[in-house]
Amino acid sequence: MTASLLRADVAALAPYVPGDQPREAGWVKLNTNEHPDVLPGITDAVRAALDEQVRLYPDPTCSALRDHLAERYGVPPEQIIVGNGSDELLALTLRACVDPGERVVTPYPTYSVYRTLAEIHGAQLLEIDSDDRFALPVDELVRAGGRVTFIAHPNAPTGKPVTHDEMAALCAGLNGVVVTDEAYVDFGATSMLSLLSHHPNLLITRTMSKGFGLAGLRIGYAFGSDELIGGLYKVKDSYNVNRLSQAAGIAALAQYELAMAANRRLARRRDELAEILRTTFGWRVWPSATNFLLVEPQPQPAAEVYAALRARRVLVRYFHQRRLERYLRISIGSESDHVALVGALREVVA
Numbered sequence: 001m002t003a004s005l006l007r008a009d010v011a012a013l014a015p016y017v018p019g020d021q022p023r024e025a026g027w028v029k030l031n032t033n034e035h036p037d038v039l040p041g042i043t044d045a046v047r048a049a050l051d052e053q054v055r056l057y058p059d060p061t062c063s064a065l066r067d068h069l070a071e072r073y074g075v076p077p078e079q080i081i082v083g084n085g086s087d088e089l090l091a092l093t094l095r096a097c098v099d100p101g102e103r104v105v106t107p108y109p110t111y112s113v114y115r116t117l118a119e120i121h122g123a124q125l126l127e128i129d130s131d132d133r134f135a136l137p138v139d140e141l142v143r144a145g146g147r148v149t150f151i152a153h154p155n156a157p158t159g160k161p162v163t164h165d166e167m168a169a170l171c172a173g174l175n176g177v178v179v180t181d182e183a184y185v186d187f188g189a190t191s192m193l194s195l196l197s198h199h200p201n202l203l204i205t206r207t208m209s210k211g212f213g214l215a216g217l218r219i220g221y222a223f224g225s226d227e228l229i230g231g232l233y234k235v236k237d238s239y240n241v242n243r244l245s246q247a248a249g250i251a252a253l254a255q256y257e258l259a260m261a262a263n264r265r266l267a268r269r270r271d272e273l274a275e276i277l278r279t280t281f282g283w284r285v286w287p288s289a290t291n292f293l294l295v296e297p298q299p300q301p302a303a304e305v306y307a308a309l310r311a312r313r314v315l316v317r318y319f320h321q322r323r324l325e326r327y328l329r330i331s332i333g334s335e336s337d338h339v340a341l342v343g344a345l346r347e348v349v350a
């Protein structure tokens, strides 16, 4: 028998499966929490950055973009790192902070990329179940004593935010790193930024994929103590963010107020859709502080509704995962996306 070319961890890995990205147009795409709008000025900024300079490597530390982030969020540039999406920063955190075999902890259910990254890294993963209302099991998370503990705030796919007190208790109770993944914070939840100066073990990751509509350009950033951010710089690839993305990130921050106004409109559409799903279709809809809804299409099986919508070119997310079998996750789209969704549901729902 020939030996595997792969590490045992990788050979055994069940990889993360991203939501479908159909190649052809014509789908109503409510499956990967992308924003329905593009901010004005973004495509112009990218075009302006597209010149002969493309033969040169980009700024390895995104210094101009970090200056803008520093000004916007009141965090010194040395305490900020930019990544190729926030997923890269999550991986870098394990690379910098966890030895293979050491413990990585998450609540369950949550963003399943944490599990995949821990498995790739050869860490010992401990998932701690939240209760039936998806409340964060704070005491158990503290007792688990992870080298890294990943907390999505608000959580995905439940949409539930973490409270300031819960996060402070985690940071104070744990010696390891607490990653607060604020991918969805731009839709109205309160950031944990105010805890940063009190807790050197807190790392806050953010993304421009969701609240700034830039998923295709892969821009994530993290705030943390000098020690943590310094560690992430040591282990990152030299040129991890390309020059077009750096330009787009700066242009997006210049439109911050506009982006947040669009997100407030999106949140109103989310609440309207939630109401329709509850009252017209009798579904259970979980409260959400994000750009998606977790719904329980009772009494029809979620998998059946997912497939019937898909047959009508409406994509939502179904998770083949423990405790999530009864649910669908629906991203908040444009008004016309919602009209198409509700129209398809009238055909699909008995």
Ligand SMILES: Cc1ncc(COP(=O)(O)O)c(C=O)c1O
Binding pocket: 032, 033, 084, 085, 086, 087, 088, 111, 152, 155, 156, 181, 183, 206, 207, 208, 209, 215, 218, 219, 220
């Ligand atoms: C909770 C959470 N964190 C991080 C990400 C990744 O974001 P990015 O596009 O910045 O890699 C996602 C994307 O769906 C997410 O749901």
